[in-house]
Amino acid sequence: MADLFGGAAPSYAKYRTRPPEPAIAHLAAAFGADSTVLDLGCGPGTLAIPLAGRVREVLAVDPDHGMLAEGRRLARRSPNVRWMAGDSARLGELPAFDHVVMGRSFHWMDRRAVLAEPDALLPRDGVVVLVGPAADEPEQPWEPAMRRVRDASGINTFTASNSYQATGEPREAVLSGSPFRMLARARFEQRLTYDVTAVVGPQLSYPYTVPAALGGRLEAFAEEAGRALLADRPSGRWDLTTVTEVVTARRPPRSP
Numbered sequence: 001m002a003d004l005f006g007g008a009a010p011s012y013a014k015y016r017t018r019p020p021e022p023a024i025a026h027l028a029a030a031f032g033a034d035s036t037v038l039d040l041g042c043g044p045g046t047l048a049i050p051l052a053g054r055v056r057e058v059l060a061v062d063p064d065h066g067m068l069a070e071g072r073r074l075a076r077r078s079p080n081v082r083w084m085a086g087d088s089a090r091l092g093e094l095p096a097f098d099h100v101v102m103g104r105s106f107h108w109m110d111r112r113a114v115l116a117e118p119d120a121l122l123p124r125d126g127v128v129v130l131v132g133p134a135a136d137e138p139e140q141p142w143e144p145a146m147r148r149v150r151d152a153s154g155i156n157t158f159t160a161s162n163s164y165q166a167t168g169e170p171r172e173a174v175l176s177g178s179p180f181r182m183l184a185r186a187r188f189e190q191r192l193t194y195d196v197t198a199v200v201g202p203q204l205s206y207p208y209t210v211p212a213a214l215g216g217r218l219e220a221f222a223e224e225a226g227r228a229l230l231a232d233r234p235s236g237r238w239d240l241t242t243v244t245e246v247v248t249a250r251r252p253p254r255s256p
């Protein structure tokens with residue numbers, strides 16, 4: 001598997017948005033307090049850590065060792081998270097789990113293949129839950145300026161074959177063709193204000209501009225991004241509303 005998020009973990013944990021508390025409460029209610037939840041593509045524990053106190057155990061699984069290390073560091077007081085190296089192609093090697101959650105990770109995977117294994121592994125009432133930005137979330141207000149910086153730096157944003165980037169197929173279409181085809185959606189909005197540090201910071205957590213991709217160009221890229229952003233918005237202040245969508249997918253009841 002390519003090193004998609006190489007070196008991203010610290011910026012990811014510090015700067016990426018987190019789902020608001022009502023979204024976490026919604027997830028906890030979908031799973032139930034007595035369940036074991038696989039957080040697949042857990043990153044630095046964006047979902048695993050706030051969920052940990054509300055379910056029996058979270059298996060936090062990711063192929064990126066930097067992400068797992070950051071998660072372990074942040075979760076010092078969450079004893080019921082088990083951090084494990086692994087990936088979507090090896091779910092059968094994991095301890096048993098009741099439900100699967102994927103936060104902003106499903107679109108990086110071979111999505112049809114990922115949904116086949118949980119059908120064999122989950123109890124009948126097990127759910128697969130996707131958490132991520134809603135498809136109609138407005139573009140971030142700094143994105144046109146950042147696009148110009150990337151273009152001028154010759155940065156190619158295509159990073160993952162065998163993923164949403166490659167096929168463009170909406171997640172609902174993938175789910176509808178899978179065993180988990182009964183879908184329920186919920187949306188959660190947050191109003192946020194960013195300064196220039198908070199805009200540049202997360203850029204170093206996107207696969208096309210993570211430290212592993214930029215190498216020796218990282219400092220120059222961050223400096224140029226800051227300069228271009230402030231030229232575009234001299235106030236140095238950006239307001240936006242994020243929309244987190246939670247899609248809960250179940251299997252239809254078996255006919256008698």
Ligand SMILES: C[S@@+](CC[C@H](N)C(=O)[O-])C[C@H]1O[C@@H](n2cnc3c(N)ncnc32)[C@H](O)[C@@H]1O
Binds near residue numbers: 016047086087104
């Ligand atoms: C954008 S981060 C999401 C982190 C966290 N779940 C969140 O909600 O913020 C995507 C994560 O998926 C992981 N990932 C990518 N491909 C994967 C795969 N095939 N199986 C499991 N995890 C994968 C990456 O290493 C990365 O940590």
